[in-house]
Amino acid sequence: MKVDMILKYQSLDREMFKIEKGLKDNQNKKMADTLRDNIKNAQERSVKLEENAGKLLNDIEKVKSQIKTQEQKMQEFLNKDIEKMTKGEVEKLASLKDKLNQNLVILEKNLTALAENMNAILADFNKTKKIFNSAKDEYAKRKEAYENDVKSIENQKSEIAGKLKELSKSIDSNIMQVYQKRRNENVFPVLVPLNGNSCGGCHMELPFANITKLNEEGVITCEHCRRIVYKH
Numbered sequence: 001m002k003v004d005m006i007l008k009y010q011s012l013d014r015e016m017f018k019i020e021k022g023l024k025d026n027q028n029k030k031m032a033d034t035l036r037d038n039i040k041n042a043q044e045r046s047v048k049l050e051e052n053a054g055k056l057l058n059d060i061e062k063v064k065s066q067i068k069t070q071e072q073k074m075q076e077f078l079n080k081d082i083e084k085m086t087k088g089e090v091e092k093l094a095s096l097k098d099k100l101n102q103n104l105v106i107l108e109k110n111l112t113a114l115a116e117n118m119n120a121i122l123a124d125f126n127k128t129k130k131i132f133n134s135a136k137d138e139y140a141k142r143k144e145a146y147e148n149d150v151k152s153i154e155n156q157k158s159e160i161a162g163k164l165k166e167l168s169k170s171i172d173s174n175i176m177q178v179y180q181k182r183r184n185e186n187v188f189p190v191l192v193p194l195n196g197n198s199c200g201g202c203h204m205e206l207p208f209a210n211i212t213k214l215n216e217e218g219v220i221t222c223e224h225c226r227r228i229v230y231k232h
């Protein structure tokens with residue numbers, strides 16, 4: 001089998017492979033992908049912070065109502081007419097007052113701590129929102145830039161694709177099929193020369209029987225890397 005045409009095909013396909021690789025490595029695309037991840041993370045964080053803030057608000061309401069209860073008890077105590085009480089009753093009320101005061105102090109402390117947590121969450125929320133907004137703007141820019149990059153090589157790509165299609169018509173369909181299969185697996189080059197007794201792609205030595213077959217048929221598939229090995 002003659003490999004001239006498929007070698008010609010491959011050398012043109014190399015241009016296509018370069019373009020595809022360039023698009024895969026495109027900086028705008030990479031940045032856009034990273035920014036998209038950042039946006040997603042910021043969104044998830046915002047949801048989580050909102051949840052936490054909701055829970056915290058509940059806790060704050062609870063503590064506030066506990067404080068109110070303690071204050072009411074205190075008021076009931078203050079409304080009592082001490083003049084009419086026995087000494088024992090007065091002492092009992094005094095210790096109740098101490099306890100109520102202690103409870104109030106603890107509850108106020110809890111409330112302060114909860115308020116501080118809330119401030120921290122709000123600060124985090126604002127920071128996350130800022131990250132989200134700037135990532136969103138930058139993402140839109142990068143995405144557009146990438147789309148322009150793609151557009152700018154579209155003509156070149158379709159021109160090469162047209163030539164490749166034309167060339168493929170004069171190539172054995174079996175070898176073309178094998179070539180396309182490898183190529184779709186992102187293997188390049190697909191066609192490699194025999195190098196001594198080794199595959200020019202993966203450098204593994206070919207078995208003697210395969211060399212014989214190669215001499216007879218002109219091409220052989222490397223058992224290791226599945227590339228097409230030809231003799232030149």
Ligand SMILES: [Zn+2]
Nearest residue numbers: 199202222225
């Ligand atoms: Zn190989």
